Amino acid sequence: MPHEETVYDALDHAHGGEGHWAFGTGFDEPLAGVDTTVPDGVDPADLGAYCLMLGDDALVLAQRLTQWITAAPELEEEVAIGNTALDLLGQARLLLARAGSVGVLGRSRETATASIPDEDALAYFRDADEFRSTGLVAAQNGDFGQTVVRLLVASTVRLAVFARLRESRDPVLAAIAAKGVNELAYHRDHAARWVLRLGDGTEESHRRAQAGADAVWPLLADVLTATDVERRLVAAGVAVDPADVREEVHDVLTTVLERATLRVPAWPADTPPRGRAGEHGPELAALLETLQGLARRHPAATW
Amino acid sequence: MSTDVTAEGGHGAIPTGPEVPVAPKPAATRRDWPLYEVFVRGKRGLNHVHVGSLHAPDDEMAVHAARDVYTRRNEGVSIWVVKAADITASSPDEKDPMFAPSGDKVYRHPTFYEIPEDVPHM
Amino acid sequence: MSAPTLDRPTDEAALQQRFDATIAADRRIEPRDWMPDGYRKTLVRQIAQHAHSEIIGMQPEGDWLLAAPSLRRKAILLAKVQDEAGHGMYLYSAAETLGADRADLTDKLIEQKQKYSSIFNYPTLTYADVGVIGWLVDGAAICNQVPLCRSSYGPYARAMIRICKEESFHQRQGYELLMTMMGGTEEQRAMVQDAVDRWWWPSLMMFGPPDDDSPNSAQSMAWGIKRHSNDELRQRYVDMSVPQAQFLGVTLPDPDLHWDEETGHWRFGPIDWAEFKQVVSGNGPANAERIRRRRAARDDNAWVTEAATAYARKHAGAVTEGAA
Ligand SMILES: [Fe+2]
Numbered sequence: 001m002p003h004e005e006t007v008y009d010a011l012d013h014a015h016g017g018e019g020h021w022a023f024g025t026g027f028d029e030p031l032a033g034v035d036t037t038v039p040d041g042v043d044p045a046d047l048g049a050y051c052l053m054l055g056d057d058a059l060v061l062a063q064r065l066t067q068w069i070t071a072a073p074e075l076e077e078e079v080a081i082g083n084t085a086l087d088l089l090g091q092a093r094l095l096l097a098r099a100g101s102v103g104v105l106g107r108s109r110e111t112a113t114a115s116i117p118d119e120d121a122l123a124y125f126r127d128a129d130e131f132r133s134t135g136l137v138a139a140q141n142g143d144f145g146q147t148v149v150r151l152l153v154a155s156t157v158r159l160a161v162f163a164r165l166r167e168s169r170d171p172v173l174a175a176i177a178a179k180g181v182n183e184l185a186y187h188r189d190h191a192a193r194w195v196l197r198l199g200d201g202t203e204e205s206h207r208r209a210q211a212g213a214d215a216v217w218p219l220l221a222d223v224l225t226a227t228d229v230e231r232r233l234v235a236a237g238v239a240v241d242p243a244d245v246r247e248e249v250h251d252v253l254t255t256v257l258e259r260a261t262l263r264v265p266a267w268p269a270d271t272p273p274r275g276r277a278g279e280h281g282p283e284l285a286a287l288l289e290t291l292q293g294l295a296r297r298h299p300a301a302t303w
Numbered sequence: 304m305s306t307d308v309t310a311e312g313g314h315g316a317i318p319t320g321p322e323v324p325v326a327p328k329p330a331a332t333r334r335d336w337p338l339y340e341v342f343v344r345g346k347r348g349l350n351h352v353h354v355g356s357l358h359a360p361d362d363e364m365a366v367h368a369a370r371d372v373y374t375r376r377n378e379g380v381s382i383w384v385v386k387a388a389d390i391t392a393s394s395p396d397e398k399d400p401m402f403a404p405s406g407d408k409v410y411r412h413p414t415f416y417e418i419p420e421d422v423p424h425m
Numbered sequence: 426m427s428a429p430t431l432d433r434p435t436d437e438a439a440l441q442q443r444f445d446a447t448i449a450a451d452r453r454i455e456p457r458d459w460m461p462d463g464y465r466k467t468l469v470r471q472i473a474q475h476a477h478s479e480i481i482g483m484q485p486e487g488d489w490l491l492a493a494p495s496l497r498r499k500a501i502l503l504a505k506v507q508d509e510a511g512h513g514m515y516l517y518s519a520a521e522t523l524g525a526d527r528a529d530l531t532d533k534l535i536e537q538k539q540k541y542s543s544i545f546n547y548p549t550l551t552y553a554d555v556g557v558i559g560w561l562v563d564g565a566a567i568c569n570q571v572p573l574c575r576s577s578y579g580p581y582a583r584a585m586i587r588i589c590k591e592e593s594f595h596q597r598q599g600y601e602l603l604m605t606m607m608g609g610t611e612e613q614r615a616m617v618q619d620a621v622d623r624w625w626w627p628s629l630m631m632f633g634p635p636d637d638d639s640p641n642s643a644q645s646m647a648w649g650i651k652r653h654s655n656d657e658l659r660q661r662y663v664d665m666s667v668p669q670a671q672f673l674g675v676t677l678p679d680p681d682l683h684w685d686e687e688t689g690h691w692r693f694g695p696i697d698w699a700e701f702k703q704v705v706s707g708n709g710p711a712n713a714e715r716i717r718r719r720r721a722a723r724d725d726n727a728w729v730t731e732a733a734t735a736y737a738r739k740h741a742g743a744v745t746e747g748a749a
């Protein structure tokens with residue numbers, strides 16, 4: 001998958017290069033040109049549901065990170081957070097488009113008109129109970145300390161999953177994962193560098209980073225338990241069992257927190273999947289109201 | 304003046320009014336992170352070129368911020384960062400002969416060499 | 426060249442002469458060159474105001490980041506707003522080569538001792554505003570900024586080259602959004618026209634007062650830090666924008682707008698500066714909100730900046746050892 005230098009390159013390519021600055025109205029389908037055939041023995045409904053899980057996580061975390069724009073510490077960090085959010089948004093678009101391409105659109109098409117592409121139908125016209133994101137990404141940002149701890153935890157889990165997903169029997173998922181691994185390694189690295197500096201910085205930053213870790217750790221409770229969909233797809237060689245990444249996640253997080261002179265909070269006991277099953281707290285509904293409001297007021301519009 | 308705005312700077316229409324002059328501050332009073340200068344090798348075969356500067360708490364953060372800000376995550380380029388305070392420079396105004404134009408040695412000047420259009424200007 | 430036996434005043438005169446000669450030859454002044462105090466002060470003010478405008482300018486559009494109506498638009502807008510942060514950084518860097526300090530300049534912005542462009546005190550009422558800001562506000566900025574790529578001060582000129590390259594994308598994404606909306610529903614077309622109605626005159630005002638009312642311009646022109654007069658740039662901008670408006674299918678809110686065959690320019694009606702002032706001062710809350718947010722970013726996160734500094738101090742030795 002070619003690496004896009006900036007999102008503008010996509011804009012540029014979609015409309016035939018630099019020649020005329022006034023672009024046409026074409027829409028660049030994120031999966032254009034990619035073979036989207038579902039591999040043998042895989043239920044498209046399962047594949048789509050799995051793409052929603054991974055896509056919704058990325059979309060919701062991107063939205064949370066975007067809340068920092070114009071509010072971040074130092075301009076350098078604002079740019080870094082923007083890059084991370086852009087990467088996640090890119091992953092979300094690919095994954096939601098993949099879900100749409102195998103016909104998993106939920107109730108979104110009841111309101112979204114044909115002019116709206118699948119990725120937007122799914123992002124903007126599903127209610128909270130149809131979202132498959134975990135509580136780990138939906139939780140409020142808190143202060144910068146809690147934000148970087150959550151980013152560390154979320155990107156550690158996601159990187160471990162994506163690294164394995166590169167071997168997926170679904171070529172689209174494998175390609176999305178291969179591209180995402182580099183991005184996620186960067187996010188994890190960035191977050192870890194901040195956790196080190198806050199944990200081992202001043203007394204205040206240590207206290208805040210510890211409070212952030214204490215707030216984030218319990219959110220891991222249902223993140224490492226597989227749903228039935230994931231289990232079936234693991235058997236078909238398409239998905240990664242989140243339980244398989246547990247050890248790696250614990251190791252990485254323990255190493256970073258210890259080096260940051262932080263106490264590793266108690267690992268929460270596994271609970272049945274909540275977010276993955278569509279059970280969410282009020283914070284996701286509020287997030288979606290902001291995300292979706294404008295698009296829903298104009299269901300026949302094109303943007 | 305009827306309008307009370309000036310057109311200074313890129314976005315223009317800036318209100319006029321009392322201004323506080325900006326005096327250079329001694330480095331010791333800065334509560335800011337130190338200033339780093341950033342050099343980027345745009346692609347293989349080219350020199351590292353000065354592209355600008357940024358503030359960072361330490362070298363490691365500086366090189367990562369440089370990647371975020373000055374290469375917008377483009378992989379495969381090489382970045383140098385150096386604390387601005389660590390740069391030793393000559394001053395053209397003080398050491399004149401070093402910088403006296405050598406009109407007879409035209410090959411010393413970069414403009415003597417024609418550069419193809421498609422080389423990126425950094 | 427004689428040995429430095431000359432006394433101070435003559436020395437200064439020689440330096441001034443060399444400075445003047447550099448400007449006259451249209452060559453660049455660089456940070457370590459001697460320069461007149463007035464030149465330095467004017468530049469610091471101009472560059473700082475420009476940098477502040479980039480940073481404050483993130484807010485009106487940033488207000489739509491969380492609500493952008495498609496994922497593609499969200500990504501484009503996020504990249505655009507992020508670019509503006511980059512622009513602010515490049516410009517603060519240029520100001521720092523003149524002895525200013527970014528944290529100090531930011532303080533002055535927050536204490537409202539330094540200004541930013543009034544255009545960013547207008548609110549963004551609909552998503553069409555995002556498109557119109559890209560097309561008209563970034564478009565006007567490009568007209569202002571392209572000549573600054575030839576500013577006599579080297580670091581400013583170089584920052585502007587980089588910025589202008591990115592600005593052209595900003596204008597494109599805005600225009601593309603407007604074209605898409607014009608091809609959408611009736612409601613969307615009305616949104617675009619409404620946004621054009623609100624932003625057209627303010628964008629003309631971005632070029633500043635008419636030339637005969639612009640007392641500081643002459644010195645800036647002589648110093649090569651201003652290259653074209655306000656009216657000249659405004660005319661260029663109108664000539665560029667009218668055909669774009671026609672292509673888009675929107676009406677510019679100026680009954681006097683007409684093509685002047687003789688001069689080959691689009692003639693426009695008188696600018697209502699009183700209205701501009703009223704809007705700007707009537708938008709006190711917007712100004713207060715812009716500053717409040719910038720202040721919060723600084724104050725609420727001061728502990729983060731301090732923590733990183735403390736960490737760097739603790740680990741300075743270790744890093745050196747590791748690198749050896
Ligand atoms: Fe800009």
Ligand SMILES: [Fe+2]
Nearest residue numbers: 509563592595
């Ligand atoms: Fe811009």
